[in-house]
Amino acid sequence: xxxxxxxxxxxxxxxxxxxxxxxxxxxxxxxxxxxxxxxxxxxxxxxxxxxxxxxxxxxxxxxxxxxxxxxxxxxxxxxxxxxxxxxxxxxxxxxxxxxxxxxxxxxxxxxxxxxxxxxxxxxxxxxxxxxxxxxxxxxxxxxxxxxxxxxxxxxxxxxxxxxxxxxxxxxxxxxxxxxxxxxxxxxxxxxxxxxxxxxxxxxxxxxxxxxxxxxxxxxxxxxxxxxxxxxxxxxxxxxxxxxxxxxxxxxxxxxxxxxxxxxxxxxxxxxxxxxxxxxxxxxxxxxxxxxxxxxxxxxxxxxxxxxxxxxxxxxxxxxxxxxxxxxxxxxxxxxxxxxxxxxxxxxxxxxxxxxxxxxxxxxxxxxxxxxxxxxxxxxxxxxxxxxxxxxxx
Ligand SMILES: Cc1cc2nc3c(=O)[nH]c(=O)nc-3n(C[C@H](O)[C@H](O)[C@H](O)COP(=O)(O)OP(=O)(O)OC[C@H]3O[C@@H](n4cnc5c(N)ncnc54)[C@H](O)[C@@H]3O)c2cc1C
Numbered sequence: 001x002x003x004x005x006x007x008x009x010x011x012x013x014x015x016x017x018x019x020x021x022x023x024x025x026x027x028x029x030x031x032x033x034x035x036x037x038x039x040x041x042x043x044x045x046x047x048x049x050x051x052x053x054x055x056x057x058x059x060x061x062x063x064x065x066x067x068x069x070x071x072x073x074x075x076x077x078x079x080x081x082x083x084x085x086x087x088x089x090x091x092x093x094x095x096x097x098x099x100x101x102x103x104x105x106x107x108x109x110x111x112x113x114x115x116x117x118x119x120x121x122x123x124x125x126x127x128x129x130x131x132x133x134x135x136x137x138x139x140x141x142x143x144x145x146x147x148x149x150x151x152x153x154x155x156x157x158x159x160x161x162x163x164x165x166x167x168x169x170x171x172x173x174x175x176x177x178x179x180x181x182x183x184x185x186x187x188x189x190x191x192x193x194x195x196x197x198x199x200x201x202x203x204x205x206x207x208x209x210x211x212x213x214x215x216x217x218x219x220x221x222x223x224x225x226x227x228x229x230x231x232x233x234x235x236x237x238x239x240x241x242x243x244x245x246x247x248x249x250x251x252x253x254x255x256x257x258x259x260x261x262x263x264x265x266x267x268x269x270x271x272x273x274x275x276x277x278x279x280x281x282x283x284x285x286x287x288x289x290x291x292x293x294x295x296x297x298x299x300x301x302x303x304x305x306x307x308x309x310x311x312x313x314x315x316x317x318x319x320x321x322x323x324x325x326x327x328x329x330x331x332x333x334x335x336x337x338x339x340x341x342x343x344x345x346x347x348x349x350x351x352x353x354x355x356x357x358x359x360x361x362x363x364x365x366x367x368x369x370x371x372x373x374x375x376x377x378x379x380x381x382x383x384x385x386x387x388x389x390x391x392x393x
Contacts, residue, residue: 001149005031005125007393008144008153010135010173012039012126014382015365016159017115022390023157024122031151032119032126033144036169039128040112042161045168046379051108053087054080054383055376056100063381064245064371066186070345071370071381074353078387080380090114099226101375135177142360155360155393159386162339162366163188170333174343174367181358184344186369190336191245194236195253195327204294205230211288216256217243225259233331241374244330245340255323257295258286263317267305271313275306279316287320295319338378342369352392353385362389 007023009016012034020032038044043051055062058080063071084102087094092114093105104110119126134145135156142156160174175185197205208230215228217239229237247253263286270282279301283292299316301308308316330336343363347355353368355361364385372378 003149003151005029005151005153007031007155007157008033008142008151009157009159010034010132010144011159011161011365011367012036012128013042013159013161013365014040014115014379015161015386016157017119018383018386019157019159019362019364019390019393020124020126021115021118021122022387023393024119024124026391028393030122030124031153032124033130033132033146034126034128034169035130035132035171037129039126040115041168042165043112043115043379044108046108047103047376049108050103050106051111052097052101052103052376052379053094053111054083054102054380056080056096056102058377058380062373062375062377064191064340064373065345065369067345067369070348070350071384073350074384074388075380077391078384080376082387083380083383086114086118087111090117099375132173135180137181137358137361140360155362157362157364157389157393158367159364160367162342163333164190164193164336164339166333174363178343178347178363178367181355181361183347183355183357186341186344188339188341190330190333191340191371192241192337192374193244193330193332193335194231194234195240195244195247196234196329196331197325198328201325202234204298205234206232207294208290211290212237213257213288213291214259215239216259218254218256219243219246219248219251222246228255234327238374241337245338245371245373247327249329250326252324252326255325257291257320257323261286261321263320264314267313267317268310271305271308276304279303279305279308283316283320337374338371339366340371342367345369351388353389354392360393362393364389 006028007030009032012032023030092110141152143152158174209232212229216225224239224242226238228239353362365382
């Protein structure tokens with residue numbers, strides 16, 4: 001049996017839902033398909049269940065891509081304010097948590113419900129728990145095969161997301177389709193992900209599990225000042241997740257555990273003003289006690305500060321202001337929030353999100369080589385790119 005649609009969208013996540021709404025509003029016959037049991041599951045679990053749906057400070061510099069200018073057009077065509085207006089239209093209450101990050105006051109489910117209601121109003125047909133066995137092109141038309149049925153369409157939108165959190169539906173489907181149509185893919189890697197370490201650093205992390213500090217975490221010239229969390233598997237927290245999107249295997253990251261203080265100057269002053277004070281007590285003034293104790297131990301320092309040479313104090317201050325450590329890897333796609341890399345932006349028009357080689361074939365959302373910083377940027381990319389494809393498909 002064959003069926004005909006104007007537009008078929010594969011993947012009913014953030015980007016696919018947004019795209020379906022816009023296509024439907026234009027009066028086109030649209031089918032939105034997902035293989036998962038529940039629609040919009042990643043939205044529902046996002047932002048700790050409150051969905052950090054956008055950021056007040058959306059700017060192209062907050063996105064990582066081989067072509068950093070690629071995002072400009074879509075972000076202009078559908079801005080954070082457009083999404084905020086949609087939220088307001090549905091009376092969803094929200095607040096800014098920090099750094100421009102907007103969260104629902106109540107629940108991320110409100111965003112899913114809002115998108116589903118918009119789909120209903122726009123006459124979008126949604127099918128879930130669907131397994132697609134083939135995708136191809138016949139003449140000017142695309143088709144997908146589902147069981148014994150063949151669905152044809154003029155425009156096919158791929159919105160299957162990245163590889164993170166496979167247990168709620170992530171798959172490599174979008175990349176496979178890109179490959180089938182001979183489109184280049186930028187290497188994919190887990191991003192916004194906790195980092196792991198070899199034994200020595202891991203032992204420190206384990207001992208400090210649960211401790212959170214404000215830190216500046218840097219990789220080369222890129223730095224983030226946010227919370228950092230010690231866990232029994234390594235390091236996590238916003239500053240670590242952010243740097244994980246930039247860090248390269250084999251290289252060090254640097255951590256400033258006391259970013260507001262020039263520690264060597266502080267220690268030298270203290271040596272002059274209070275030479276008999278214990279070094280552990282002094283370091284505990286600037287760091288949580290458990291951390292201070294471990295750092296003193298690691299540097300083999302104890303006793304009165306006057307007994308410690310300036311060289312030793314220098315080494316100690318360095319391990320606080322510029323702790324250089326070498327991650328062995330990350331926790332991987334199981335816990336990563338997003339996937340770095342994806343469909344090469346050179347293959348896609350930034351104005352329409354349509355493939356340059358294959359008219360009628362679109363890629364949107366996380367499956368594309370665009371990765372936002374932590375803080376609502378990834379959803380805004382999904383809304384913006386989804387909207388754009390929805391206008392042109
Ligand atoms: C735990 C967690 C929390 C997050 N929190 C935030 C946050 O607060 N703010 C933020 O901006 N970003 C957040 N993100 C990132 C954000 O969720 C994603 O960037 C965003 O969902 C990407 O949208 P998408 O539509 O491209 O992909 P997705 O939302 O992942 O949707 C892809 C859809 O495609 C479907 N699919 C996959 N393969 C197939 C197939 N073979 N056949 C049919 N369907 C298929 C999937 O089931 C899924 O429904 C979070 C991510 C995670 C994992």
